Amino acid sequence: MKSSRFCALVLAAGKGTRMQSDLAKVLHRLEGRPLLYYVLRTARAAGAEKIVVIVGHQADKVREAFPGADLEFALQDPQLGTGHAVMQARPACADYPGLTVILCGDVPLLQPETVRSLVAGHLAAGATVTVLTTEPPGPHAYGRIVKNDRGEVLKIVEHRDATDREKEIREINTGIYCVDTPFLFAALNQVKNDNRQQEYYLTDIVEIARREGRKVQAFLTADYVEVMGINTLEELEKAGDYLRRRAGGQG
DSSP: OOOOOEEEEEEEOOOOGGGSSSSOGGGSEETTEEHHHHHHHHHHHHTOSEEEEEEBTBHHHHHHHOOOTTEEEEEOOSOOOHHHHHHTTHHHHTTOSSEEEEEETTOTTOOHHHHHHHHHHHHHHTOSEEEEEEOOOSSOOOOEEEEOTTSOEEEEEOGGGOOHHHHTOOOEEEEEEEEEHHHHHHHHTTOOOOSTTOOOOTTHHHHHHHHTTOOEEEEEOSOTTTTOOOOSHHHHHHHHHHHHHHHTTOO
């Protein structure tokens, strides 16, 4: 049985143009604290042995805002997609003996228990890649989880690359993963940028794992708001409402 030890990689390089501000997205404030504060708090509470934050836009400001001694930072410059972002953590994580959990710096409502359950589910299934998924109400522009008849994940299709039939799939990718560390960095070497955005998609590791005969599974979480990424000021406001409700014991 593999160990439940894990390193958390936090993707925090984005600009967040839809936030109508030049401020790095993860520095936007939710209930008085930067978005990234909540993600780091969750990673620590879930038991991450090591935390690596991948920064890009306003990297120095992000570093200054989070002087924690337990944090390492990796710079993504230029920003060429999520797969490229994770590659920047190779020097810090490639030799790490445990699992790697990839978190998003703009998903502040994620709970430590969900991260622990994701890791436990990954180990119990004997998976190489486990994708945290949810089923939000439509319409939306999230990547779809494509499965076979046995419920195994075949691939993740970005919304802009999805066929009409794939767009009907309800289960979506939250951008949060648990991955066997040696496989993660070996697979990223194979990721190509031959898509409309000319970016290196982290989602491509799913198809690489399948091609190698490895197990890829989805871990579904019922609360789609908990795994919501903050992309607009309206979503920031919704997240604030959710936190206040949770603090009040109503949600």
